[in-house]
Amino acid sequence: MGLQIIRPDTRINFLKMRYGAFLISGLLILAGLLSLVVKGGPQLGIDFSGGMIIQIKFDQPVELSRVQQALQGADLPGLGVQRFGTAQDNEFLVRTSSSDLVSDEVRRDIQNNLDQNLAGIGFDIQRLEMVGPRVGADLRAQAMEALFYAILLIAIYISGRFEQRWFPAVIMAAGLTGGIAALRWLGLPMELLVVAALLITIGLCWKLKLSYALGAVVALVHDVFITLGMFSLLNKDLDLAIIAAFLTIIGYSLNDTIIVYDRIRENIRDKVDMTLPKVINLSINQTLSRTILTSGTTLMVVLCLVLLGGGVIHDFALALLIGIGVGTFSSIFIASPILLGLSKIADVDLEAEAGREADTVAV
Amino acid sequence: MKMSLRIRIALALIGLLLGGLYALPALTNLQGTFLGKVLPESEIRLGLDLRGGMHLTLGVDIPRGVANTMAQFGQDIRSEAQDDDIFILRPQVVNDVKLEFTLARGAQQDQLERLLRNRFDNLQILSKETQEAGQVRYTVGMTQAYRAHVEDLLVEQAIKTIRNRIDQFGVAEPDIRRQAEGRIQVQLPGLQDPERAVAIIGQTAHLEFKLVDDQADIDRALRGILPPDAELASMHTRNPDGSVSQTPIVIKRDTLMTGEFITDARVSFDQFNQAYVGLNFNARGSRLFERITGENTGRRLAIVLDGNVHSAPVIQERIAGGRASITGRFTTEEATDLALVLRAGALPAPVHIMEERTVGPSLGRESIERGLQAALIGGALILIFMLVYYSMSGIVANAVLCLNILLVMAGLAAFGATLTLPGIAGIILTIGIAVDANVLIFERIREEIRRGLTPAIAIDEGYKRALKAILDANITTIIAAIVLYQFGTGPIRGFAVTLSLGILASMFTAIFVSRIFFDFWLKWRKPGTPLSI
Numbered sequence: 001m002g003l004q005i006i007r008p009d010t011r012i013n014f015l016k017m018r019y020g021a022f023l024i025s026g027l028l029i030l031a032g033l034l035s036l037v038v039k040g041g042p043q044l045g046i047d048f049s050g051g052m053i054i055q056i057k058f059d060q061p062v063e064l065s066r067v068q069q070a071l072q073g074a075d076l077p078g079l080g081v082q083r084f085g086t087a088q089d090n091e092f093l094v095r096t097s098s099s100d101l102v103s104d105e106v107r108r109d110i111q112n113n114l115d116q117n118l119a120g121i122g123f124d125i126q127r128l129e130m131v132g133p134r135v136g137a138d139l140r141a142q143a144m145e146a147l148f149y150a151i152l153l154i155a156i157y158i159s160g161r162f163e164q165r166w167f168p169a170v171i172m173a174a175g176l177t178g179g180i181a182a183l184r185w186l187g188l189p190m191e192l193l194v195v196a197a198l199l200i201t202i203g204l205c206w207k208l209k210l211s212y213a214l215g216a217v218v219a220l221v222h223d224v225f226i227t228l229g230m231f232s233l234l235n236k237d238l239d240l241a242i243i244a245a246f247l248t249i250i251g252y253s254l255n256d257t258i259i260v261y262d263r264i265r266e267n268i269r270d271k272v273d274m275t276l277p278k279v280i281n282l283s284i285n286q287t288l289s290r291t292i293l294t295s296g297t298t299l300m301v302v303l304c305l306v307l308l309g310g311g312v313i314h315d316f317a318l319a320l321l322i323g324i325g326v327g328t329f330s331s332i333f334i335a336s337p338i339l340l341g342l343s344k345i346a347d348v349d350l351e352a353e354a355g356r357e358a359d360t361v362a363v
Numbered sequence: 364m365k366m367s368l369r370i371r372i373a374l375a376l377i378g379l380l381l382g383g384l385y386a387l388p389a390l391t392n393l394q395g396t397f398l399g400k401v402l403p404e405s406e407i408r409l410g411l412d413l414r415g416g417m418h419l420t421l422g423v424d425i426p427r428g429v430a431n432t433m434a435q436f437g438q439d440i441r442s443e444a445q446d447d448d449i450f451i452l453r454p455q456v457v458n459d460v461k462l463e464f465t466l467a468r469g470a471q472q473d474q475l476e477r478l479l480r481n482r483f484d485n486l487q488i489l490s491k492e493t494q495e496a497g498q499v500r501y502t503v504g505m506t507q508a509y510r511a512h513v514e515d516l517l518v519e520q521a522i523k524t525i526r527n528r529i530d531q532f533g534v535a536e537p538d539i540r541r542q543a544e545g546r547i548q549v550q551l552p553g554l555q556d557p558e559r560a561v562a563i564i565g566q567t568a569h570l571e572f573k574l575v576d577d578q579a580d581i582d583r584a585l586r587g588i589l590p591p592d593a594e595l596a597s598m599h600t601r602n603p604d605g606s607v608s609q610t611p612i613v614i615k616r617d618t619l620m621t622g623e624f625i626t627d628a629r630v631s632f633d634q635f636n637q638a639y640v641g642l643n644f645n646a647r648g649s650r651l652f653e654r655i656t657g658e659n660t661g662r663r664l665a666i667v668l669d670g671n672v673h674s675a676p677v678i679q680e681r682i683a684g685g686r687a688s689i690t691g692r693f694t695t696e697e698a699t700d701l702a703l704v705l706r707a708g709a710l711p712a713p714v715h716i717m718e719e720r721t722v723g724p725s726l727g728r729e730s731i732e733r734g735l736q737a738a739l740i741g742g743a744l745i746l747i748f749m750l751v752y753y754s755m756s757g758i759v760a761n762a763v764l765c766l767n768i769l770l771v772m773a774g775l776a777a778f779g780a781t782l783t784l785p786g787i788a789g790i791i792l793t794i795g796i797a798v799d800a801n802v803l804i805f806e807r808i809r810e811e812i813r814r815g816l817t818p819a820i821a822i823d824e825g826y827k828r829a830l831k832a833i834l835d836a837n838i839t840t841i842i843a844a845i846v847l848y849q850f851g852t853g854p855i856r857g858f859a860v861t862l863s864l865g866i867l868a869s870m871f872t873a874i875f876v877s878r879i880f881f882d883f884w885l886k887w888r889k890p891g892t893p894l895s896i
Contacts, residue, residue: 003752008813055726103719104561126726128557132717135420139852146850153842241785244847244855248792248862251843255796255836259803262832290799290806297748297802298795301741305788308740310733312412312726313784320792 006289014284014332015277015340021333025222028326032229039232045239046129048143050136051078051097052106055127056114058090062121067092070117074109085311091126103130143243144190148197150247151217152176154254155201159213168208175204211342212265216257219335220327223253227323234318241316249323252298256291256331263287264339276343280336288332295328368882375876379766382773389776405776410783412854413731415724416552417560421525421714423545428517428712429510430459436486436503437462443482449475452498461489461504469497485509518545520711525549527707528563546717557721559700567669567713568704570622572655575663575675579613592616596665598672601692612672614665619655621709624648628705630698631688638698639690640705649685657681668701720853734787741791742768745798753805755895759880760801763872767797770868771861780864783857793865796840800873803829805896818894822881830874837866 036042046053056067068081071094078097085091094110107128114123131139152173160169179200183193198221205214224246231238263283271279302324305317366374389407411418437454441464444451450467457463466475472491479486486509489502505513522541529537529551538550554560576593584595594616597609627643644652656664656678665675666689673691693701746764750757771790775782808825816824840862847859884894 008810057726103716104558107558124723124725126723128719128721130716130719132422132715134422135718142850142852146846149850150843150846153846154839157839157842240851240855244785244851244858247843247847248858251840254839255799258835258839259832262835266828286810287806290802293752293802293806294795294799297745297798298792300744300748301738301791301795304737304741304744305734305791308733308737309788310730310737312730313734313788316785316788320788 004289005292010285010288011281012285012288013281015281015337018333018337021329021337025226025330025334028226029222029229032226032232035229035232042228042232042238043235044140045237045242046095046131046136047239048136048140049097050131050133051095052103052128052130054094054106054110054125054129055084056092056094056110057124057126058092058118059122059124061087061090062092062118064092066118067114071110071113073117074106074113076106076109089311091311103128106130139240141190143240144194146243146247148180148190148194150250151194151197151201151220154220154250155205155213155217158216158254158258159205159208159210165210168210172201172204172208172210172213176200211339212261214342215335215338216254216261218338219257219330220250220253222330222334223249223323223327226326227319230322231319236315236318239315241313242319245316245319245323248320249327252324253327253330256295256327257335259290260284260287260331260336261339264336277340280340284332284336291328291332295324298324368879368886371875371879371882375879378770378871378876382766382770385773385776386769390772403777405773405779407772407775408779408781409727409731410781410786410854410857411550411552411720411727412722412784413727413782414552415554415722415727416550417554417557417722418718418720418853419549419551419561419564419716420542420718421521421547421549421564422717423518423521423547423710424713424715425514425517425545426459429505429513430456431712432513433460433462433505436483437464440464440479440483444475444478447474447478449478451475457502460510461502462486463500463502465494466499466501469493469499472499475501479503514545517711518547521714522547524708524710525564525714528704529560531703531707532560532563534560547714553724554721555724557719559696561716561719563700563704565714565716566700566704566710568622568701568707568709569669570625570705570709571618571667572620572652573618573665573667574615574659575665576613576615577663581611581613584613585611589613596667596670596672598665598675599691601694612665612675614667614672614675619664620648620651622705623709624651625705625708628702630695630702633690637690638693638695639688640693640698640702642687642689642705644685644687646685649683652685652687653681653683730784731787734784738787738791742794745794749798749801753896756805759877760798760805760873762880763801763877764794764797766876767865767868767872768794770872771864774864774868775861778860778864780860781857782861783854785854786857786861789858789861790865792862793869796837796866797869797873799836800829800833800869801877803833804873804877808894808896812894812896819885821894822878822885826874826878833870833874837870841866 064081064083071079071081076096078095080095082093082095083091084093096106107125111125114121155176156169156173159172160166176197180193180197183196188196198217201217202214205211205217227246227249228238231242236242260283263286264280267274267279267283267286268276271282274282299321302317302320305313306321309317384402385405388402389405433456434454437456440462441451441454449471452465452467454462454464466472476488479488485506486503487506489504491499491501493499518541522539525547526537526539529539529549534551534554536552538548540548542548549564551560576590579590579593580588583589584593589595590613592615593613596612596614598612599607599609601607624644624647625642626645626648629641630638631641632638660678660680663675663677665672666687667673668689673689676690689701742764746761749760749764753760768790771793774780804825807829808821811821811824812818844859844863844866848856848863851859
């Protein structure tokens with residue numbers, strides 16, 4: 001046998017810790033929400049808000065304040081200058097927020113101002129990104145649509161494939177698509193549609209007693225919310241790459257949740273003499289070493305990306321780091337306890353579901 | 364469905380072979396060698412974020428293009444009607460889509476309408492009203508179908524023109540695509556001078572020849588008092604110090620000739636070594652130019668490019684032979700670029716740059732180095748960890764992990780997919796997913812061994828029980844990847860592609876191939892040897 005991190009006979013009572021975990025999650029979500037409210041919503045990068053980013057590399061060390069001063073003369077609305085990468089990189093990001101800029105004029109304007117005010121220091125415009133307002137709005141709608149369809153498809157997949165209940169899954173799909181079509185017809189913006197899609201999904205899962213799907217969706221909403229809040233707290237911009245990271249987080253969080261759920265269902269079938277809390281605890285413990293190993297190795301690689309991957313990929317990797325960390329936490333402390341809570345409140349008979357599963361397998 | 368070990372080994376080897384076949388030429392430089400000739404010509408295309416270059420989204424100003432078409436219709440109707448002795452006054456485009464004109468003699472209504480029906484069947488009369496003095500005011504518009512056709516044609520023509528210009532500008536492997544809503548995506552890899560490219564692509568290059576109204580008073584014109592058939596324009600001249608100054612000039616509204624007759628445009632130099640652009644017209648253009656210069660000898664002819672007057676020389680004599688020149692004290696580069704856009708033709712409507720992303724080549728190189736470095740270090744850490752944690756079985760995991768990466772590379776090369784920086788991140792995430800599959804299986808096998816099962820049964824149970832969890836987990840990730848591909852653009856699509864490829868590869872390697880190693884071991888071990896896991 002190789003090494004072991006978790007002893008096989010480990011029996012940690014995770015359910016007992018659930019209130020503590022809920023508190024931690026609640027505080028994290030609250031902090032993120034507060035930050036979002038104070039800052040008036042998520043901080044949108046130029047992909048969604050429109051504007052321009054210019055990355056400049058100097059051939060010798062320059063103070064941030066000198067670059068800022070040098071660009072004072074440039075007539076750029078909403079001008080912001082910040083350091084990019086490490087101090088040795090001598091790189092800066094210049095942002096402007098104006099919606100109707102001509103990239104060429106800005107490029108020339110910046111070049112002229114730097115030439116005049118920082119004489120003798122060579123520089124190179126390494127990257128320029130300009131997104132016009134129309135494209136920004138389109139990209140925003142596309143990103144929202146992506147999140148919406150991802151949630152829709154995943155909810156259907158879990159309730160169908162995972163719970164072997166394709167009929168309720170189809171009802172849910174129809175309800176969700178119909179509800180969203182109606183709301184879209186009313187002309188609601190995509191942001192509200194996504195929130196509405198979530199609420200409808202959760203409501204339908206509740207009504208149709210699709211408890212596993214509900215637990216998984218709540219867990220992934222939890223993960224995305226915390227990551228979003230953290231990004232707001234860290235003053236990071238939301239751009240297309242971050243949305244990609246969010247979708248990856250959703251996929252990963254589900255991975256984790258499903259593997260624990262899979263074990264719970266298997267144990268409900270095999271260990272009929274156990275109470276549900278005991279089964280849940282046992283299942284989490286049994287999958288614990290896998291959870292820690294997988295999350296550990298993935299986080300290790302993502303950490304390499306954050307530390308060594310360079311500036312362009314940094315925020316993307318950071319979102320993955322936060323999201324995967326939170327996703328691991330949520331599959332242990334949020335998704336599984338929710339199953340227990342549901343079986344008490346909504347009178348969901350998990351054993352009956354497991355039995356149905358056993359039938360279909362037997363067929 | 365239990366295949367014999369031999370068949371499974373054969374399948375795995377085929378996978379390895381195919382992987383090697385596509386990945387090898389993509390990752391190494393085999394050009395000229397024997398292998399290079401035998402293996403398929405595959406390469407991993409690098410995205411603009413890795414190789415540097417420019418990505419543009421251009422929006423064609425369709426309303427302006429439609430308005431231009433309508434204005435042209437106005438000219439055509441007037442001249443055609445004139446041939447039939449019908450007189451039409453003041454054709455004018457209203458709201459970009461409607462054309463208004465006045466029929467001078469109301470009695471000719473039938474005649475005019477017959478003309479419109481016969482020769483302008485793409486237009487329909489929207490309304491007409493009889494005015495005092497018997498004149499009739501007509502409003503016409505395009506038919507629905509024709510308008511859709513015009514809009515479609517505008518974008519197609521714009522794409523053609525832009526492609527022409529880029530070809531002449533000389534960028535290797537440009538990628539020009541039509542997108543929804545009259546948008547055009549242009550990708551120019553490895554571009555060195557983005558400023559110039561934007562200037563060349565974005566210039567409408569609508570060339571017109573108009574007469575200068577020398578009678579008009581500039582001061583009064585500046586105050587807005589103009590003769591009805593004239594308009595105020597500005598003339599660009601370059602001063603000796605290189606700056607450009609603009610002087611107001613009054614020109615006639617009517618366009619005598621446009622740049623559509625140009626067959627060639629070249630840069631030449633005059634006796635003061637000043638660059639100018641020489642134009643050649645086709646036969647029809649030559650005749651037209653000869654007539655215009657013959658009829659207007661002694662007057663000034665304004666050469667108007669995109670609404671700016673570049674020069675307004677006095678016509679000395681009738682010019683035959685189909686040549687003209689645009690002088691305007693250009694720099695050589697400006698003249699070269701102007702000649703280029705005139706040769707390639709005018710855009711049918713102005714285009715606006717809606718999105719621009721430019722990455723310098725040095726940044727791209729740095730990004731790729733850092734991304735690969737991070738990937739290598741992360742990968743190495745995982746290999747070491749798996750080896751330490753699972754000992755002999757760790758070697759199996761590592762072997763299939765390397766095969767996994769090879770297959771992802773081969774997949775990228777075989778499908779001609781584009782590797783982007785988020786794509787590298789996707790590969791790294793794939794490594795995590797592949798490791799997860801192995802971890803799931805191995806942990807399960809350990810559990811079964813702990814329950815006291817023999818290695819053979821433990822391996823069988825472990826694979827069987829882990830399989831469902833792996834499938835469920837991977838399918839949800841694939842769903843996310845498909846959604847990403849559907850809605851993402853550029854680099855994000857690259858991420859979705861590597862992620863999907865990685866998941867498929869990991870299912871093959873971590874479930875199918877790794878099992879072979881265990882079955883092989885089971886077959887050849889000495890009885891009673893414990894499984895090293």
